[in-house]
Amino acid sequence: MPKPSRRERRLGKAKPPRRPIIVAPPVARKSAEPAPRLVQSVPTREEYAYVYQDLKRIAFVAGTLLAALVVLKLFLPS
Secondary structure (H helix, E strand, O other), X not given: OOOOOHHHHHHOOOOOOOOOOOOOOOOOOOOOXXXXXXXXXXXXXXXXXXXXXXXXXXXXXXHHHHHHHHHHHHHOOO
């Protein structure tokens, strides 16, 4: 079946009626008080000590590799 032309589409069927838009009633706000905290704060230094140790280890390895590359660049002929 061929595609209808623009004229047929314009003059053909009328558009179906739109569904009504349902709007929720506005919610009454109590006040500008902050929400109560459900989770207590965690001491970061104690909780993430292993991450700090890992970062120090990674920095040491990266520094060692960089120093080795600089030393090899100075002593090996180009």
